[in-house]
Amino acid sequence: MNLEFLKKLNFNRQFETEAERERVLKHAAADSLASGKRAVPTIIFFEIIMLGMWFLQGGFFSSMEHIAYFIAYTSLLLCSVAAYIILIAVGRDIEHRYRLLQDLSVVYDAFMVIWSVYITAIDAHYNGSFSGIVFITILVIVPVVSFVKPVFYVIFHVVGCGLVLAIISVYIKDDVWANIINFSVFAIISLISSLTYYGVRISSYKRQVMLEDAAERDVLSGLYNRQKLGRMSPVIWKRCVEKEMTLTCILCDIDDFKQINDNYGHFVGDEWIKTVAEIMKQSVHDDLCFRYGGEEFIMLLPGEDLKDGIHVVEMIQEKLKIFPQKPGNIDVTLSFGIYEGLPSAEGDNIEKFFSKADALMYQAKRNGKNQYCSERV
Structure with missing residues (x-):
């Protein structure tokens, strides 16, 4: 032997x-x-x-x-x-x-x-x-x-x-x-x-x-899909309640994605979804990143506060700017909604966090896109 x-x-x-x-x-x-x-x-x-x-x-x-x-x-x-x-x-x-x-x-x-x-x-x-x-x-x-x-x-x-x-x-x-x-x-x-x-x-x-x-897994992005999010999010919520930890939810959307598909083709659009997903995985543990649907993504940060969430978003934005091989040789921007709260066993649920982050993300789009809006309870 x-x-x-x-x-x-x-x-x-x-x-x-x-x-x-x-x-x-x-x-x-x-x-x-x-x-x-x-x-x-x-x-x-x-x-x-x-x-x-x-x-x-x-x-x-x-x-x-x-x-x-x-x-x-x-x-x-x-x-x-x-x-x-x-x-x-x-x-x-x-x-x-x-x-x-x-x-x-x-x-x-x-x-x-x-x-x-x-x-x-x-x-x-x-x-x-x-x-x-x-x-x-x-x-x-x-x-x-x-x-x-x-x-x-x-x-x-x-x-x-x-x-x-x-x-x-x-x-x-x-x-x-x-x-x-x-x-x-x-x-x-x-x-x-x-x-x-x-x-x-x-x-x-x-x-x-x-x-x-x-x-x-979502085949295109390699991130967890929405079904996995539905199974994992109650577990994350429960753990935050038991440990009395804050939870920060980040919802991200690729700006003007329809125009990208219309002007440059769906292949370029798909490549940008892969690129954004890769940048997210470099910034946050990939077990906490999900493709929410279409060009939307969600990141869950248990135990992290609003400041940490903003740091993650700014890191993603910076990496996006300097990404060496941009699909279609075009620049793409992202809009974010960042919501921090303290999960509780009574009243609230994680769907409220998703809804709040979604509303903040659309507010960022109305404000001119390529930015984030945040809120802390």
Whole structure:
């Protein structure tokens, strides 16, 4: 195994941008959450059944062997209950806490591997034989149950294998090499399944993100479309309400766009839409830029005030003036409406901000175009 292969275990090179990586991992976290909600309760159920049977037999503390097994199954039960509670809590805000779910998966899987080593040690100590069935099962199933980078499984395998091989050499004197070979084969199968499953799921999530992105993006400008605005704006509004943040809404329109199409052709008009969109993306994070319709664009600036909005507008105007390759070799101007307010849970909604910014933009046009009008509540 060379260093280049180890680097590929993270699959980082499959992502073209950081934004794409985060969106893919959010899909993965949601899927992992669903898998965890099925797998962890199943483990809890069987642990309760196991402890219940021991309770009915009265064998909890009858010997050190029973105590050792009781500790093992009780620890797994308590850890699984804690993991399930955290899963439920994280699931309420998976959009912003998906990294916590990833960390939880790593910790829980590491615990499962160490726990299986402990069970294997108890079996070897008290029964003098190595079946390794629990350990092998854990190695094969864990990569499928949760979504964890294969690089972690390399670490899990090295630690787990080292411990189990040490146990075999201490307690078992016969057929040591046969057990080592059998165990190694299953360990390799587990690692391959982890690599394959992770890679397939990453590719699947990436295709899903690409399809979603295609449906949410305006083909001409490359900005989010009005449908995406309709889905994102309530989320932005809610976040501003919860964090008591201001929201600045900027509505932009290309001046005399109909005359541009009539005099220079629709190709030049389309190129100017692309150019304005590119300048906007250079000035504001493209997740906050939307093509509102025709030659109109909207920018949402959560947590920013009127001064910040004016700065963005002046930056766009300046970049527009010095843009090196102007479609049709003509100059184009923009009119802006800038509205700042404090979103509230009662009364107002984001449509009011759109309407106010739109009215301010038309006021800028009436005042002579190539300017902005602003208002703060």
